[in-house]
Amino acid sequence: VPVPIWSDDKLDKYLSERVAAHQAANNLPDNELPPCTPEERWARSNTWAVMREGRKTAVRVKNSQDEAEAVMKEKNKKPKAKKHHVVFRPGASVRCEEGFCEVAPFCNQYQEMKGGENAD
Numbered sequence: 001v002p003v004p005i006w007s008d009d010k011l012d013k014y015l016s017e018r019v020a021a022h023q024a025a026n027n028l029p030d031n032e033l034p035p036c037t038p039e040e041r042w043a044r045s046n047t048w049a050v051m052r053e054g055r056k057t058a059v060r061v062k063n064s065q066d067e068a069e070a071v072m073k074e075k076n077k078k079p080k081a082k083k084h085h086v087v088f089r090p091g092a093s094v095r096c097e098e099g100f101c102e103v104a105p106f107c108n109q110y111q112e113m114k115g116g117e118n119a120d
Contacts, residue, residue: 035109041093042100049089050075053082061089 006014025033048068049058052075059075062068068086075084093113096104104110 030106030108033108038093040095042095043093044091046091047089049087050084051087052084055082058087059084 021034045063047061047063048065050060050062050068050071052059060068060071062071065086065088072084072086075081093110095101096107096110096113101107101110
C-alpha cells in the first residue's frame with residue numbers, strides 16, 4: 001500500500017489547523033461543537049447485497065438498490081438457478097459504534113445518529 005509522504009510545510013499547516021480547531025472548540029458547549037466528518041467517523045455507506053438462497057455471503061454488493069435489483073433479476077433469469085434476493089445493509093460510523101471513540105457515549109452527534117435519548 002503506497003503511503004504518501006507529506007512535505008514539512010504541508011504537515012505543519014495540517015497540524016496548526018487541527019490544533020487551532022481543537023482550541024476553538026475547547027470552550028464551546030456540547031451542542032455547538034463542530035460535527036465530525038464522515039472520514040473522522042470512519043463512515044461506511046449504505047449498501048445492498050445480492051444474496052443467493054442457501055448462501056451466507058453476498059454474491060454481489062452494490063451501492064444502490066437499483067443496481068442490486070438489476071443483478072438479482074439477471075441472476076434469477078437463469079434456468080435452474082437458486083433464487084436471489086436483495087438485502088439492505090445500513091451504513092455505519094465504525095469509529096463511534098465499535099468503541100474506537102471514547103466520547104461516543106456523550107457525543108450529541110452520535111446520539112442523534114443512533115436516535116438515542118441523550119441527544120440534545
